[in-house]
Every structure is written in structure tokens, then in C-alpha cells.
Amino acid sequence: xxxxxxxxxxxxxxxxxxxxxxxxxxxxxxxxxxxxxxxxxxxxxxxxxxxxxxxxxxxxxxxxxxxxxxxxxxxxxxxxxxxxxxxxxxxxxxxxxxxxxxxxxx
Numbered sequence: 478x479x480x481x482x483x484x485x486x487x488x489x490x491x492x493x494x495x496x497x498x499x500x501x502x503x504x505x506x507x508x509x510x511x512x513x514x515x516x517x518x519x520x521x522x523x524x525x526x527x528x529x530x531x532x533x534x535x536x537x538x539x540x541x542x543x544x545x546x547x548x549x550x551x552x553x554x555x556x557x558x559x560x561x562x563x564x565x566x567x568x569x570x571x572x573x574x575x576x577x578x579x580x581x582x583x
Contacts, residue, residue, distance in 0.1 A: 484523055491519030495549070499567065502556050510556050517553055521546040538577055545573035 498513025524546045528539040548570040555563035 484526070487519050488523045491516045491523070495520060502563075510553065513553055513556060517546075517549055521550065541573055541577055545570045545577075548573065 494516030495513060496516070498509055498511075498516055501509035501512055521543075524539070524542045528536070528543050531539050548566045552563040552566035552570070555561075555566060
């Protein structure tokens with residue numbers, strides 16, 4: 478397999494684990510934050526990797542994706558300290574990801 482396929486598989490696996498961590502947090506499991514963290518690490522790492530190594534014409538997209546990942550980090554911190562505004566950070570991340578998905582860059 479090529480490097481891009483491996484990175485994509487790890488990225489999507491991280492996103493699935495991240496969502497499982499959110500669902501577990503909603504169900505008030507004690508280990509939900511750690512599951513969330515296990516999913517967050519590959520997502521943030523691959524987004525930062527693409528920011529550093531990516532093509533110059535994709536720099537703006539990659540910066541927005543890293544900001545989205547930082548919102549996920551803030552959501553994780555809010556989950557750790559049992560704050561309810563973690564939902565706001567997840568929503569910000571989702572909006573930024575949707576913006577990148579549907580925006581046509583020229």
C-alpha cells in the first residue's frame with residue numbers, strides 16, 4: 478500500500494474512534510476521554526503532517542483543518558474537566574470541516 482492510503486486509513490480509523498469517544502462521553506462512561514484522546518491523536522497528527530508537507534496551493538485548506546483539530550483538542554479538554562461547552566467546540570470543528578468539504582478553492 479502507498480503512504481497516502483495508509484495515512485487515509487489511520488485518519489478515518491482515528492475519526493471513528495473519536496466519534497465513539499464522543500458517544501461514550503454522552504453515555505457518561507468514565508473512560509470516554511481516553512478513547513476520545515486515542516482517536517484525536519492520529520487525526521491531529523495527520524492534519525499537521527499535511528500542513529507541513531502538503532502542496533503550497535493546499536496550505537489554506539490545511540490551516541483550516543488544523544484549526545478544526547485544535548477545536549477538537551479544546552473539546553477534549555472540556556470533556557476532561559466535565560464542562561458542558563465541549564459541544565460548542567465539536568460544533569465549531571464540524572462547521573470548519575464541512576466548509577472545507579463543500580468549498581471550491583480555485
